[in-house]
Amino acid sequence: MEDLPVSKQQMVEIAKALCFNAKILIMDEPTSSLTSKEIEDLFAIINSLKKEGYGIIYITHRLEELEYIADRVTILRDGRFVTSMNFKDTTLPEIISNMVGREIKEKYPRINCNRGKKILEVRNLNAGKLVRNISFDLYEGEIVGFAGLVGAGRTELTKALFGANPIESGEIILDGKKLNIRRPIDAINAGIACAPEDRKKEGLCIKLSIRENISLPNLDSLCNKFGIVNRNKEKELTKSMAKKLRIKMASDLTNAENLSGGNQQKVVVGRWLARNSRVVIFDEPTRGIDVAAKVEIYNLMNELKRQGIGVMFVSSEMPEILGISDRIFVMCEGRITGELDISEATQDKIMEYATRFEKKEINSRTA
Amino acid sequence: MQEKRKASFFKNIIAIRGMGQVITVSSALVVMCIVFGIINPNFFSAKNISNLVRQVAPILIIGIGQSFVLITGNIDLSIGSLVGMSCMISATLMTKGVNPWVSSLITVICCLGMGLISGLLVSKAKLPPFIATLGTMIVARGIAQIANNNYNTDSIGEGAKGFRNFFYYGRTLGVFNTIWIGLIVFLFFNFILSRTKTGRHIYAIGSNIEASKLSGVNVVYTTTIVYIISAFCSTLVGLITTAIGGLGTMDAGNGYELNAVAASVIGGVSTLGGQGILLGTVVGSFIWGVLNNGLQFAGAPVAIRNIVIGIVVVVAVLIDILVRSGKEKSAND
């Protein structure tokens, strides 16, 4: 199972659930790793199950899905029941404000900055079969989005840039200096930070405290020359990060596993903010977190953009990419198949680039 | 105001992760001691207490070594054989007339080399720690056997009196040297584990090796270091064993790796990694030592003795695994 991509794993889970002949089906965020086609198929299945008399509890953050399948909507907030109503009797903004407890003016807060000098230059990067001949530039004052289907190679690209996957050939140039990245520590020291796709498996030490998680990549600056950690500095760092990111926690000694998804993501990101990073890579940062926390992540990305730090933003949610990025690169099967400025980008154009598969040679038919 | 300060002092102690288990186990220890003392008051005699603590010190030292390895999520099965190898190499050299301190130095170098091999097998060759240290365990035991051509050594002689007093028979300020050695080892390594960058890395690796890598932790270096630390502890106990017996025996240290695991696990160090504090290992070592010592004073027949010790260890490991994986299951949902 671990050899399958996340989207296929999810399909297996759904199939498993359907095998049980249950009367009630509970689906928790089933579409987070699916492509649009797969989502369509899933909705078709859901609708036919509805007709057969199954009861389905469908948990999601993706409000745009509701119109295809929802009959009734129940909203929970902070562990409490808020309200329940028929879908056709309510509107999306009303649902959102019930979820958040306040009104969200804008779903995707966008700010405008002047583009500064070039920070990162990637030339002809090759790293396995999902990162092929990748070249792109990243400037100060912009958020660059990476769109594509699941399995296009975006996560693999971030891993290569971060030193987690081996690089076969190509150049990575940061602020004019050529980098030799072989392990994550090389990338970190050079000023590249990464919030990985799977925060529980790769982003956090789930059983360690919030404080220990935040300080882990920052230990160099928290230690004296003998390697002894300055505990006061550590406390200060955690406090300031928690404040900045509005991380909700009982105490900084709570284990990371006890936080909500959104707060966990803030810890993952918060770890890098103390370093003078030049590039921060976000891989699916808003997956599985609630609307309010999502906005805070977007604000964070904007803040970095404002500070002149380069932001790479990988996401499978097109509205999100279109809402926040300044430029969008589209990947397909390991290559960059298109570059769009935000002014000209649309969902269709992105989809077109995302499905530009390479023509494979077929030898069979001809005699 | 005084009340508040007292309350927050205790709160701070309990807040240290791992203290909960330490306190529970310490209470069990106290109860055990009282029971043994009631059965046979000789247990509480000054002579026995001082002997008892001296007997605990070597268990604590190897327990500390094993704890470091366990916290990274690995295990070291070669501890017992390294004790034997250290005992035999040092004793053989001494019987051949080499100065005891020079012998000790040579022994340390050889055994640390073994630890380095274990560390590299696990961290670089990516062998499962069970298999890697099983290998070094067999090799180290083999070296212990051929060190003196397949014989136990002769007595290390009068010239080693200073050495024997230093490691076992002598006292400083009225307390056995061995106890001081154990205390110093504990304070030193506890500092490393709780206050240094390497200590943080050790916990991080044991908690989540992927996330640690992606946070810039040098996993190869840290993993190798813990095996070298464990080897150092085993070597030290081997030297103590030579000092105790006054000769080298090829079967020295047999089975010690499991005693070390028991002491660690009873004290709250998890075999799954990322959890536990050395203070727990101290308490675990005392439980082990008190059991061994007290059961003799209680006149318990051998069968009961083995059963009791076996049950305590199995229960401790079971609780550890059940509690930890239960928590993991709920965290993964």
Next chain:
Amino acid sequence: MCKKVMSIILVVLLIVSMLGACGKSETTTGNTTGTATQAPQTSQNGSQNETQQSASEKKDFLVYLITMDLMDQHWVTMDQGARKAAEELGIKYKWTAPTTGKDDAAQIECINNAVADGADAILLASNGPTTQVATLEEASKAGVKIIYVDSPAEFPAIQTLATDNEKAGEIAGQEMLEALKAKGITSGKIGIVNVNSATTSTVLREQGFRKVFEGTDFEILPTQYGEGQVDKSQQIATNYITEGCVGIFGTNEGSSVGVGNAIQESGGDVVGVGFDKSDAILQLVNSGALLCTMAQNPYDMGYKGMQTAYAALTGGDTGPEYVDTGVSVIKKQ
């Protein structure tokens, strides 16, 4: 891929080393001349020559010595005796034993391996008197001659050459009783440091020892087991001293060293009696820590046992079924 290969290699090495858990010492081939016409030295039957020459299968006999381990001075000396006799008689000779110490199952493997190797006779110091009966029955059916050295099993054999362990234990007890009487002590606690509850030889020694103290005013505390390891035995003895024992008995080499060291540390008032001979034990006897030690005659067991094997294989008179090779009481020189 590489990791898998290395794991497999290590596991294979493990299995091989466990099969070869019977370590082999150097083998001596007694192929001096093709015709073995010389009669064995202790031949009691002149008519042997005829049966020898009529043996048209003029093969070299292969005799195995299987002991309890390869480390104790005791077995090492026995090997020397057996080897000497084998050389003199022109017999092919191999010495083997479990490498991991007193291991019943491993010794069964050694027996099976010897039979498979074509042994004509086995000199066996049995670790499992009842558990090895089936194995020995098979060996006997395969035509292998069986002779017991040091510790018999419960399967009929040609001869048993051993220390009468119970008698030796009695002698040890008598020495201690007399020494205590001479000091004016007629009552008090006595401690026994034994090896384990399974090894017949040491269990018999304890039995003999206890017999001597029946009816006296001395109280023998529940026996403790130190596995024959020096440091464990020493801890046990130290605890006995804390309990106020006036005498302590160590039932084998390792136990005795531990007992002697403990008595020495405590000031030497306690009467200690040991078993077996080694450089360390002799030093303890000479320094007064141990009153005396019962030295067995493993050399004789090996030497005479080999001669009996030869006689059995060549149809000669093998002598009495039981040969007591005795003990000598070694006191301070």
